[in-house]
Amino acid sequence: MIDDRSGARARLYGQEKAILVGLDLGRQGDWRERESLEELMELSRTAGIQVLHVIVQKRPSPDATYFIGKGKAAQLCQLAEESGADAIIFDESLTPAQGRNLETIIQVKVIDRAQLIMDIFAQRARSKEAKLQVELAQLQYLLPRLRGWGEVLSQLGAGIGTRGPGETKLEMERQTIRRRIRIIQERLHQAAQERATSQRRRQRAAIPEIVLIGYTNTGKSTLLNRLCVTQSLVEDKLFATLDPLVRRAQLPDHREVTFIDTVGLIRKLPPQLIPAFHSTLDAARDADLLLNVLDASSEGLAMQMETIQTVLAELFADAPWTPVIHLLNKIDRVQEPEQRRRLEIFRQQVPGAIPFSALTGINAEMLWEAIARALGQSLQRVRVEIPYTQAWLVERLHQLGEVTDEHYAEGGILMEALLERRNLIELERALGEKRQAGVTLTRTPS
Secondary structure, X not given: OOOOOOOOOOOOOOOOEEEEEEEEOOOOOOOHHHHHHHHHHHHHHHOOOEEEEEEEEEOOOOEOOOEOOHHHHHHHHHHHHHHXXXXXXXXXXXXXXXXXXXXXXXXXXXEEHHHHHHHHHHHHOOOHHHHHHHHHHHHHHHHHHOOOOOHHHHOOOOOOOOOOXXXXXXXXXXXXXXXXXXXXXXXXXXXXXXXXXXXXXXXXXXXXEEEEEEEOOOXXXXXXXXXXXXXXXXXOOOOOOOOOEEEEEEOOOOOEEEEEEOOOEOOOOOHHHHHHHHHHHHHHHOOOEEEXXXXXXXXXXXXXXXXXXXXXXXXXXXXXXXXXXXXXXXXXXXXXXXHHHHHHHHHHHOOOOEEOOOOOOOOHHHHHHHHHHHHHHOOEEEEEEEOHXXXXXXXXXHHHEEEEEEEEOXXXXXXXXXXXXXXXXXXXXXXXXXXXXXXXXXXXXX
């Protein structure tokens, strides 16, 4: 993130010391605040931050001015001075006013959860598109918080017409950021078109696509390595994978499939980063199968499922859902009685979920069988009546699926074929867009 010349509201650089702050809103029996703080500690570790203290204040609601009480903020100032803390990290998103007020009292950098997550993305992004998404999110987050950012901003843009008479320096800095945002958005649009072209190329090859989705750090990359016998990056850190990974493998029946690993999801995601997640999850909309990877050993197992379901409901709001296999990964870590009880309750609520260990291979054969079965069910039998004026569709049907019957009659060509779900959707979309006269496509029972 662009730095303030005075050092306030700067990004984290790693190897820094921090105090974590959260609120206990007094909801009895609700473990989510504690789980969220533990997640914040893990996020800090991922960013390379040394956690000195974890402070929790009990309040009925956040303070509108300071998020925490003014007295607690004064105590944080003293604690930061005594412990040598470089930053205070809050477990919620702060308003611009709250951030400024806290910095005035505490006199060290104040970072909220959103900034921390964006900083991790900035550290770990590898592809050009991921880096652009992160920069866009940071600039959109910075714009409403802009207050005296200095010389660095003036270097972002230059040229005739970039500064008008009567503009204040602050407004010129805002205009510089807005111009950069527009440039990034144009580049991301171009990257999205290139990604769509690459995906269409894979679809034309008629190879089923299986997309791995799930909460962050549930073992998706380890699963990809086991299924495809590859060596993708595997770390016990949040957001170890930011860029989609595409690998090929063979089912036990020798059918070739493609596995796509996606970025892990997380609670309290900064709104500015949601497009970055959706750009990697777009593959799920046209996939033949989704593998929802859950951490069976986590206390937040139900919360992980809730987060994934919310994202999928938004993703498939205007389209048929892709079939999903729920995978209870890290089953080898389920040893305590409370873990077993929690897992048993979950399996009653989500029947068909497969216990699995990507690390040891427990139930690998069961997973392969479930994948083969699900892909078999994804085949749809169709009957197509094609007039001779649209004979190009004959070759297209052969490319998209398995033609089981082909009959040339006086009025046209009658064909029956088995198509993968995504190929059928592509064909129906193409026919709708081109408005092919005389072509009749009917789904028939398989």
